[in-house]
Amino acid sequence: MIHFESVTKDFGTRTAVDQVSFTIDKPHMVGIIGRSGAGKSTLLRMINRLTPATSGRIIFNGEDILSLKGAMMRRWQRDCAMVFQQFNLVPRLDVVTNVMLGRLNAQSTLKSMFNIFSADDVNTALAALDRLGIVQEATKRAEELSGGQQQRVAIARALMQDPHMVLADEPIASLDPMNAKIVMDALREIHERDNKVVICNLHTLDTARNYCDRVIGMRDGKVVFDGEPELLTTDVAREIYGADESFNEAATSTAIDTPDASVRKTDPAGAMTPAAAAVV
Numbered sequence: 001m002i003h004f005e006s007v008t009k010d011f012g013t014r015t016a017v018d019q020v021s022f023t024i025d026k027p028h029m030v031g032i033i034g035r036s037g038a039g040k041s042t043l044l045r046m047i048n049r050l051t052p053a054t055s056g057r058i059i060f061n062g063e064d065i066l067s068l069k070g071a072m073m074r075r076w077q078r079d080c081a082m083v084f085q086q087f088n089l090v091p092r093l094d095v096v097t098n099v100m101l102g103r104l105n106a107q108s109t110l111k112s113m114f115n116i117f118s119a120d121d122v123n124t125a126l127a128a129l130d131r132l133g134i135v136q137e138a139t140k141r142a143e144e145l146s147g148g149q150q151q152r153v154a155i156a157r158a159l160m161q162d163p164h165m166v167l168a169d170e171p172i173a174s175l176d177p178m179n180a181k182i183v184m185d186a187l188r189e190i191h192e193r194d195n196k197v198v199i200c201n202l203h204t205l206d207t208a209r210n211y212c213d214r215v216i217g218m219r220d221g222k223v224v225f226d227g228e229p230e231l232l233t234t235d236v237a238r239e240i241y242g243a244d245e246s247f248n249e250a251a252t253s254t255a256i257d258t259p260d261a262s263v264r265k266t267d268p269a270g271a272m273t274p275a276a277a278a279v280v
């Protein structure tokens with residue numbers, strides 16, 4: 001599906017991502033972990049073309065997406081929707097318009113300039129908000145919502161792009177554990193129900209273990225671990241984080257409580273329960 005070949009990013013003399021190669025050949029939910037500065041965000045931003053790579057190739061459907069330009073590049077950016085730590089909503093715009101902004105790349109410049117959306121756009125946006133359990137907030141301004149709600153709006157906006165894959169750059173880093181769980185449940189549900197690749201940068205080991213099918217560990221720009229979460233032992237984690245014997249996993253925990261042992265084994269028809277969605 002997507003193949004990384006010696007992908008490298010230098011910022012001046014600093015190599016943020018160093019010859020990274022791996023393949024995602026199944027619609028997995030992939031977690032990327034590592035200490036601050038390991039290169040996680042830079043890697044994700046290169047996929048989405050927000051940060052230009054220094055060298056290497058990222059092949060998707062036989063095409064090197066790092067060489068796409070103009071309309072083809074914008075098309076690719078629509079195909080791999082990005083969710084950010086700080087949500088990146090337009091605070092004064094209402095929620096449903098924020099969601100419809102996910103369609104901007106798909107319509108004419110004139111329509112985009114005046115935020116002209118069709119009835120179909122409105123209905124699709126409302127359906128996305130409904131799926132995320134926040135359709136009742138559709139007419140509120142984005143700034144009136146809690147952080148967890150705003151992140152769900154951002155995910156609805158990503159869905160509006162009808163992407164091949166969703167990239168999430170530390171989507172729960174600004175959230176409390178309850179909201180973190182709701183947002184991770186939502187990403188997992190998108191992965192399971194729509195069979196989409198979700199690549200998620202995470203600070204916390206327990207979240208990666210609970211939600212991801214595959215975990216990639218980065219250290220100093222290099223991939224130092226790539227495997228199923230079951231293989232992510234404390235020793236391996238110590239290696240990824242470059243920590244000594246005193247390494248305490250709890251220090252990387254968001255304490256997300258997953259009551260049913262593992263959400264990775266939930267009902268594929270809908271991992272996010274309305275009850276969970278209604279809490280925020």
Ligand SMILES: Nc1ncnc2c1ncn2[C@@H]1O[C@H](COP(=O)(O)OP(=O)(O)OP(=O)(O)O)[C@@H](O)[C@H]1O
Pocket residue numbers: 011014015016034035036037038039040041042043
């Ligand atoms: N625009 C930039 N200019 C210069 N250096 C940068 C830039 N962006 C990132 N870096 C450097 O690249 C390295 C990797 O940064 P990156 O943000 O990718 O790491 P990260 O693993 O996502 O960290 P965090 O978890 O703190 O977000 C760091 O040393 C960082 O200082």
